Amino acid sequence: MVDYQKGYSLDSIELLNSLAATERLLIVQDLDGVCMGLVRDPLTRVIERKYVAAAAHLAGRFYVLTNGEHIGRRGVNRIIERALENPAQALEHGLYLPGLAAGGVQLQDRFAEVSHPGVSEAELQFLQQVPRKFTRFLRALLVAEPYQLDGQLVDQLVASAVLENLVSPTLNINVLFQHLKTQPDIYRRLQQEIAAFMADLHAQAAEQGLGASFFTHYAPNSGRDAQGHERLKPGAENNAGTTDFQFMLTGAIKEVGLLVLLNNYYFAQTGHYPLGHDFNARQAPHAQAELLKLARAKFDPALMPRIVGVGDTVSSSVQPDSAEVLRGGSDRGFLHLVQALGEEFERENLVVYIDSSAGEVRRPGVDAELLQRRKTEPTLAPWPALEGISDPADPLRLDVIFSGGHQQYVEFFCELAERLTASRQ
Incomplete structure (x- = not known):
């Protein structure tokens, strides 16, 4: 059982003071639900101008790590440009968000220089066909x-649901859940039919010699099965379950992307890539133990930063028929690796969880009142406040929880950027 006396704090002021005094700091952050509200239609996403400016002030100490994409009509770059008075300012002043998208295979700097390390032309050509297949299906x-x-x-729903991402084409069925949520059996059938269609896409890829090139990412999910495949999370009347069906490149998982970002962080500090200039998510191991082993062998402990991982997609559910606990969520793997790297390199790494349940997408929420009571009742266990998110045996510890969602986090982020900028002057 996890020691619940540690972590699960709502105290963002203590976190702010601690991070503002940290010399070597690296924030690795998800996007949707973290600095932007979760919405049914990704085209309606909005990011605050002050957040974009704050991210620029944190250059060198901040990366994004997302399953969305930087580029394209639905990419985050377009959202940033819309947030500015003049879209050209994004390029002129380096206001794009640096880091990895598409799970770890789309690398971008602050000036929107984008690359797809390790991705072949044949894979790109196959991916280009997927959105049209999604639409017809x-x-x-x-x-x-x-x-x-x-x-x-149907035309309206399909236009919202099919995300024509370059390297992670996606079916996002949040809009369909709104039409079918009073018919949970029908909605679950839809989920299964989409999952079967994704399997058919993999068969088509195999026929073209690309059988090992892709995998299906379910968000949210219920962890992985014995074969390593992600488990679909069935919907219910008050919970959409899996809403994003992403056809992704093998290796495009966030925990691997974390090592890619650390490789770039070390290069910025030393002019040397510890894992090599060409290291990318396609060639890295997937298991946490192997990733830790690689980090131990290659990263200079003296230069290892204090890492803060920020995400909102973590789940834990008990199977009613077997009492088995299924843990998943697209942020779980990288957040757990942040925690493990802290233990391995003796750094006070932190896992920050953003409660995104107040958005348009139904998700389990945090009982902030119960967590607040723990300040005066330290023996009070946090698990009833985290139902559907964590559990007593969960190896992932949520150190600080932002119960106020992305709005609270954006205010915190901007204050942190201001204080760190002032400390440099």
Whole structure:
């Protein structure tokens, strides 16, 4: 059982003071639900201008790590440009968010210089076909039984659901959950039919000699099965379960991306890449033990920063038939590796969890009142306040929790950037 006397704090002021006094600091942060509200239609996402400016002030100490993409019509770069008075300012002043997208295979700097290390031309060509296949499949599915939706409505839903990302094409069915949430059996059938379609895409890739090139990422998910495949999280009347079905490149998992970012961090400090100039997510091991072994062998402990991992997608659910606990969430792996690296390199690394349940997408929320009571009742266990998120045997410890969601985190982030900037002057 995890020691609940540690962590699970709501005290962002103590966190702010601690990080502002940290000499070597690296913040690695997810995006949707963390610095932007979760929305049903990704095209309606909004990012605050002050957050963009703060991220620029933290240059060298801040990277993003997201399953979304930097580029394209639905990419975060477009959201940043819309937040500015003049979109050209983003390029002129280096206001794009540096880091990894598409799970770890799309690398970008502050000036939107984008690369896809380790990705072949054949893989890119196959990926370009996927959004059109998504569109044809979903249109045919939704007009047929048992859905039988109106053709004009189907066109609107498909336009929102199909994300034509370059290296992580995605079906996001948040908008479909809104239409089917009172029919949970029908909604779960939709999830299963999409999962079967994703499997068919993998079969098509195998026919073209790309059988090992891709995997399906479910967000949120219920962890992995014995074969290492992610488990779909079935929806319920009050919970959408898996809403994002992402056709992704093998190796594009966030925990691997964390090592890619550390490789770049060390280069910025020393002019040398400890893992090599060409190291990328496609060639790295996937297991945490192997990633830690690689980090131990290659990273100079004296230069290892204090890492703060920030995410909002962590889940824990008990199977009613077996009492087995399934743990998942697209941020879980990289947050757990942040925690493990802290233990390995004796750094006070921190896992920061953002409660994104107040957005348009239904997710388990944090009982902030119960967690607040722990300040005066230290023997009070936090688990009832984290139902659906964590559990007593969860190896991932949530050190600080932002119960106020992305709004609270953005205010914190901007204050931290201001204080760190002032300390440099």
